[in-house]
Amino acid sequence: xxxxxxxTQEYNKSKRAGIKFNEDxxxxxxxxxxNYPEGKHKSALIPILHVAQAEFGGWLSAETMDYxxxxxxxxxxxVFEVASFYSMFNLKPVGKCVLDVCQTSSCWLSGAEDIVxxxxxxxxxxxxxxxxxxxxxxxxxxxLGSCGTAPMMQCGASFHEKLTYDKVDSILDKYKAEGxxxxxxxxxxxxxx
Amino acid sequence: MGKKLLIHNDKVPxxxxxxxxxxxxxxxxxxxxxxxxxxxQVTDExxxxxxxGRGGAGFPTGLKWSxxxxxxxxxxxxxxxxxxxxxxxxxxxxxxxxxxxxxxxxMITSSYALGAKRSYIYIRGEYFYVARxxxxxxxEAYAAGWLGQNILGTDFSHDCYVQVGAGAYIxxxxxxxxxxLEGKRGNPRIKPPFPAVAGLWGCPTVVNNVETIAAVCPIVxxxxxxxxKIGVGKSTGTKLISASGHINKPGVYEIELGVPVxxxxxxxxxxxxxxxxxxxxxxxAGGSSVPILPTELILKTxxxxxxLMSYESLGDGGxxxxxxxGSGGFIVMDEDTSIVKNLFTFTRFYHHESCGQCSPCxxxxxxxxxxxxKFLDGTANESDVDLLxxxxxxxxxxxxxxxxxxxxWPVAAAIRHFKxxxxxxxxxxxxxxxxxxxxxxxxxx
Numbered sequence: 001x002x003x004x005x006x007x008t009q010e011y012n013k014s015k016r017a018g019i020k021f022n023e024d025x026x027x028x029x030x031x032x033x034x035n036y037p038e039g040k041h042k043s044a045l046i047p048i049l050h051v052a053q054a055e056f057g058g059w060l061s062a063e064t065m066d067y068x069x070x071x072x073x074x075x076x077x078x079v080f081e082v083a084s085f086y087s088m089f090n091l092k093p094v095g096k097c098v099l100d101v102c103q104t105s106s107c108w109l110s111g112a113e114d115i116v117x118x119x120x121x122x123x124x125x126x127x128x129x130x131x132x133x134x135x136x137x138x139x140x141x142x143x144l145g146s147c148g149t150a151p152m153m154q155c156g157a158s159f160h161e162k163l164t165y166d167k168v169d170s171i172l173d174k175y176k177a178e179g180x181x182x183x184x185x186x187x188x189x190x191x192x193x
Numbered sequence: 194m195g196k197k198l199l200i201h202n203d204k205v206p207x208x209x210x211x212x213x214x215x216x217x218x219x220x221x222x223x224x225x226x227x228x229x230x231x232x233x234q235v236t237d238e239x240x241x242x243x244x245x246g247r248g249g250a251g252f253p254t255g256l257k258w259s260x261x262x263x264x265x266x267x268x269x270x271x272x273x274x275x276x277x278x279x280x281x282x283x284x285x286x287x288x289x290x291x292x293x294x295x296x297x298x299x300m301i302t303s304s305y306a307l308g309a310k311r312s313y314i315y316i317r318g319e320y321f322y323v324a325r326x327x328x329x330x331x332x333e334a335y336a337a338g339w340l341g342q343n344i345l346g347t348d349f350s351h352d353c354y355v356q357v358g359a360g361a362y363i364x365x366x367x368x369x370x371x372x373x374l375e376g377k378r379g380n381p382r383i384k385p386p387f388p389a390v391a392g393l394w395g396c397p398t399v400v401n402n403v404e405t406i407a408a409v410c411p412i413v414x415x416x417x418x419x420x421x422k423i424g425v426g427k428s429t430g431t432k433l434i435s436a437s438g439h440i441n442k443p444g445v446y447e448i449e450l451g452v453p454v455x456x457x458x459x460x461x462x463x464x465x466x467x468x469x470x471x472x473x474x475x476x477x478a479g480g481s482s483v484p485i486l487p488t489e490l491i492l493k494t495x496x497x498x499x500x501l502m503s504y505e506s507l508g509d510g511g512x513x514x515x516x517x518x519g520s521g522g523f524i525v526m527d528e529d530t531s532i533v534k535n536l537f538t539f540t541r542f543y544h545h546e547s548c549g550q551c552s553p554c555x556x557x558x559x560x561x562x563x564x565x566x567k568f569l570d571g572t573a574n575e576s577d578v579d580l581l582x583x584x585x586x587x588x589x590x591x592x593x594x595x596x597x598x599x600x601x602w603p604v605a606a607a608i609r610h611f612k613x614x615x616x617x618x619x620x621x622x623x624x625x626x627x628x629x630x631x632x633x634x635x636x637x638x
Contacts, residue, residue, distance in 0.1 A: 035354045037268075037311075040394055045376035046359050050318070078376075085378040085548075086359030088318045100319075104280045105481060106437040106524055108538045111635050118635075142362070142542045143280040143481075144319050147437035147524070148444045151635075157322045164635050184321045 054183035059090035095130040095137035096181040100154040106147035156182030195449035198411040211333040214294040222413035235306035241417025243429035248402030249520040260389040262397040270398040271309040275316035278362040279480035281522025284433035285403035287445040293330035299406035318359040362546035367400040381594035425451030428503035439527035441465035471527035479519020482599030484606030532611040537565040543600035551592040575619040
């Protein structure tokens with residue numbers, strides 16, 4: 001990863017060819033940049049990385065990060081050092097649905113470990129792995145602010161709370177049937193099960 | 194029934210819309226402040242109210258505002274800390290999700306007091322959907338003239354923006370938050386200079402918690418003196434408490450500061466007692482970083498007085514026998530809970546969330562997690578308890594930001610009050626997690 005980020009401009013340009021925001025995404029990016037005073041556009045980096053992750057397959061490749069750097073006219077390393085700091089950015093390919101199961105205190109007190117084990121068994125993967133069909137990646141997360149409705153998991157923008165095994169079944173079935181990539185930027189949070 | 198000032202309307206249908214919020218008295222503080230008060234008068238009312246920072250530190254808000262430098266020709270900023278990440282805390286999420294305009298109104302009124310033409314709400318990335326709710330509320334406020342140029346025909350103009358983070362507890366520390374808002378890693382800054390002098394983009398900045406900013410509205414409406422009459426002693430006003438764990442009614446409760454802890458845990462108005470007919474073992478009263486207390490010390494102080502939900506009463510006895518109100522993240526544990534394992538989840542959390550700048554925190558949190566794992570694996574020795582104590586004591590006070598303390602305190606308190614539990618595991622070379630009855634619950638719908 002590091003070697004690619006530090007790569008030459010020529011290399012970056014050639015690899016970047018396929019990475020470009022469509023018109024709608026570009027409008028959002030421009031709006032995000034306009035949220036800050038003249039010359040302070042670097043502040044838009046984290047919000048733009050969220051858009052980029054959603055647009056380019058749910059993760060941030062070196063090429064995607066270089067592209068974002070070119071938009072903000074900052075060095076690629078400035079993007080990489082940020083992308084690698086925050087836990088919501090994936091620096092490796094992930095499944096279409098990333099399941100973040102909270103494991104901190106209140107969720108643990110309410111059975112989060114059992115939820116993780118249940119999903120591991122159901123999907124036949126371990127934490128950190130992706131199912132063979134590329135549909136699900138299972139992750140554990142630290143406190144997601146859902147302690148009163150524990151146990152919980154997040155997938156994209158949706159909070160799935162007060163989880164039971166049955167609830168996990170229906171959520172995963174629904175996601176599988178829909179088959180689409182779920183992003184933190186998705187708006188359909190009200191459709192949570 | 195205690196007084197409610199922040200979420201009294203949370204069940205009103207449509208309260209997340211400007212129209213309904215306004216019909217229930219919303220934006221009155223903006224009208225009152227802009228039309229009848231000078232900015233400094235608003236700050237004076239906040240000072241008189243005795244309002245203390247609701248994010249966890251409890252620093253007097255009016256005093257914090259009065260530190261704001263006001264050099265000529267330099268912009269000033271108000272930044273709302275909506276990076277709520279302290280384990281056990283979910284009150285800001287509730288407030289923003291249910292009554293988003295309460296925060297927007299507070300942002301405008303507070304910005305007027307501070308002379309800030311621009312403000313940012315920095316919200317944790319996982320709350321993306323809440324950010325959308327806030328953005329909708331902001332759009333409504335612009336359309337109705339509560340934001341933008343010449344608000345209410347005055348010469349006060351204000352713009353408010355939302356920025357999402359991307360998953361980092363440390364960004365709840367105000368200087369790390371500012372770094373993140375500037376598009377960088379969330380590494381806390383060395384202070385001084387404090388944000389009041391050099392904050393966002395080097396300009397004077399006030400950073401306040403969501404609940405703090407929302408509380409400015411009732412303070413302006415009722416006057417600081419009236420607000421100060423609510424509560425007990427220096428713990429004035431109301432506080433949102435996030436109640437979770439082994440209680441019958443987890444959720445967000447607005448309490449008048451000074452409610453007895455026993456009433457809060459056992460009354461039907463609040464937590465409704467311990468679930469499944471179990472007995473209470475311990476409570477973490479103010480978010481993961483504050484000292485855990487066993488039942489006898491959370492219900493009564495060492496002096497035998499009833500413990501109250503207030504900054505002073507929870508702090509009574511210092512860390513030897515007391516704790517802190519903190520963020521109001523109130524986690525209740527029943528008799529079957531392993532304090533060692535709960536501590537492990539906290540320590541794993543702090544290890545994960547350490548930004549890595551300071552060695553004592555970066556390394557120490559990892560070492561503590563490793564040792565606690567030995568307890569869970571049944572391979573720990575009795576001397577490991579002393580080792581844990583030694584490590585935590587060498588993190589506290591030796592880091593740039595308070596994450597070091599936040600990681601050290603829970604370890605110290607767990608050993609202080611539950612040392613026997615550690616020793617028993619070490620002697621038996623076996624850890625049995627008996628808090629398993631939830632498995633039965635999970636199988637039910």
